[in-house]
Amino acid sequence: MTADIGMPGLAGVPTTSTTQTKKDFTSDQEVRWCPGCGDYAVLATVQGFLPDLGLARENIVFVSGIGCSSRFPYYMNTYGMHSIHGRAPTIATGLAASRPDLSVWVITGDGDALSIGGNHLIHALRRNVNLTILLFNNRIYGLTKGQYSPTSEQGKITKSTPMGSLESPFNPVSLALGAEATFVARTIDSDRAHLTSVLSAAAAHRGTSLVEIYQNCNIFNDGAFEILKDRENRDEVLIRLEHGEPVRFGTDGQYGVRRNPTTGSLEVGAGDDPNVVVHDATADDPTQAFALSRLADPGSLARSPIGIFRQVDRPTYGDLMTEQVDRAVETKGPGDLTALLHGADTWTVG
């Protein structure tokens, strides 16, 4: 049975009339992340939010790469594959492109998606395969015990960079927008309500949805996002994007993001500035979304926007592929193996 649940990203995925609970999505495997890891919060949120979609559990697949977060599929009572480092988007692409009746999720981290698997990530986004990618960004390599990652701030002291890392970090949202992504969002592990709303929108989106989740590694990079979580001061540095709303932040909304009329770039000014920009996630042109992604300080992450940066419609790779197969059958008829083997030129002996 499939029902229109108002989520294009899940159109074609069978639903169930049975009421589901979090327990239905919890596997019998013991969760083995370090106590206090941010991954627990994300797992609980996903297990808590999936039952609300009412999908047939057997039509949901979680595919992951390698890294701490990539153990995620083992804990979901759905179909799942824990694959190899960086390659989850490739496996998910083949699965989603050949099985339009599945809801396919990719679980990855900053090392998995942006270092060893960087190429696959950008191409999945460019193709707009119908996937939901959860990128757990903790700005460190956890599973290999504490080396800097492609999102670590320059100068970071780690086991492999005792005098400080030499590299500039990726901004995953900027990267995704540059890779022609149709859905790009950012959220934080500890903000369950925000996480749920972003994941829900990501699942609803037809195409590749990239959700960057700021996730705390309390062992090797504890407090990496503290500036954005600290209840006292977070509102001073965290920009909550809402589609159709002016981009304002600060405890009293005293800051606003406006366009500099001379340079055209975005900058922070007063909240009551009449030139404060209105966020439009559905704009065809990703320029403003990109400019918003650049507001964050690459080191401290101050002025990080969270929420949905971009959400636009573009045909998905799998749908287009299915359309070509259907059209070939429609116009030429289903394949006839004997006719194929014979081809145009045959001759007969005897």
Added chain:
Amino acid sequence: MTVKQVREIDRVVIRFAGDSGDGMQLTGDRFTAETASYGNDLSTLPNFPAEIRAPAGTLPGVSSFQLHFANYDILTPGDAPDVLVAMNPAALKANVPDLPKGATIIVDTAEFTPRALKKVGYDANPLEDNSLSAYKVHAVDLSGITMEALAPFGLTRKESSRSKNMFALGLISWMYGRSIDGTVKFLGEKFASKEAIRDANITALRAGWNYGETTEDFAVTYEVKPAALPAGTYRNITGNLALSYGLIAASQRSGLPLFLGSYPITPASDILHELSKHKRFGVRTFQAEDEVAAIGAALGASFGGALGVTTTSGPGVALKAETLGLAVSLELPLVLVDVQRGGPSTGLPTKTDQADLLQVLYGRNGESPVPVVAAASPSDCFDAAIEAARIAVTYRTPVVLLSDGYLANGSEPWRLPDVDALPVIEPAFATEPNRDADGNGAAPQFWPYQRDPDTLARPWAVPGTPGLEHRIGGIEKLDGPGTISYDPNNHDRMVRLRQAKVDGVDGIPDLAVDDPTGDARLLVLGWGSTFGPIGAAVRRARRAGLSVAQAHLRHLNPMPGNTGDVLRAYDRVLVPEMNLGQLRMLLRAQYLVDVVGYNKVRGLPFKAEELADVIMEEVGTL
């Protein structure tokens, strides 16, 4: 009109050679098609540079197409051309060393300018200095006559000179009594939207034919009568095409939709091109961002219940190694096609080689066994593809199918199979839990690694099957439940189970030995594309009165059950390989038989004469 003499011959080898832009591959293809429909047995060898348009008129830019056809069944494209068509001095210079004395050479004199001669290091014009006196040289102004014939079409010089290959084709077609009707039809379709080009090419083709018929220069035509091949309907086919069709057939005979993940690479790309044309068979082709993504997508599709296939060549196999290992661990069906080329590294992209055997067997971390099947001839690529798919699906394992550049681009007549008689491949998807309720109130369970006791294959439960939700991964799994396990004994058991599963692949026919006199002391054993050259060489040795046995391995892993017995039954086993002795090493290690090798890695197939000499030498020492 002069009455021409007709001379009947059994076989002939023709080589068309020119610049890589001269259309020699097309000319060869068309002559092959004409010859195939005439009913000769044939074998072809295209040989071209990796550069798309190497500098014109240079030796590295020479492209050639060799065709061997006969009134009996033949096995190779021929050692040495009886006829060389050389479109310029470079083509002449590059190919003359291969010609036996008395061979016929047809050259385009228009291209033998002082500048062109100098470019390839000819101090004097070889057409004038008697250096070709050992050959029958027909110096014809192919370009000039073509342009004259095309004068009414108002084409530029450049455009009309492009049709000179069709003129040459017409001339050779006349010489060997081939009909040009098929090529006229072909040109009509190829240039349907470019009338002037179409008509020019057809006119050039006919002009070439007429030139042969009228000019005094060509006094003899040759007749090669049709070969008495087994009864049936035939077509001509290249290895890459046969392999593509084999994959489609495997999809049809298994009911599994075919999903190809591929990244363009010479000489495998034509399989991607071909399969992308057949969407009406439900085929999905995915041109990935790289080799790794190509196999990843194929494996993802396999997880979803498709026949996942990835096609590549040696360098691509290296990149896919880790994912192939994952497929070994996941125990999912997957076919990896390796169309081998010269290596290491980029090596010789357009030349053939068979030096990836050890790579596909052992080029992964850990104990990572995969079945390996190798096609023996262009048409055998069809059956080998079905066999690879059968093993992959039946045993839930990745399988490597080896082809090579020679098989990929070479062609031969293929007796079309009866589609209904092709093997049926049974996916046997899991649909129910495979563990009973434990009596303590627990529901029936599904264990993804509970094996079939006969095949040791695990169940293939695809997403969408209710009640069988499970997780698999590259981490070692507990025997049975498939959950993560770091237990030492379990790992040892799982390593041995995976190995035993591959070792136990059933349905592999015994290694058949061809030993007509029954008293041979030498066995010549090959694998892959050496089948033709070895067969031709063995025939030569037998004609010389020697007793020689021949056998050919199609399954490299596991090998047929009687392989050891066969090896031990002969005083000497000779294994010719286009590598430095990879199969020989395996045979020695596995069977403790002191196999001898004959090894060349020239990027070209063995010549029958060369192998025959080696065989006769070996027999002589026994």
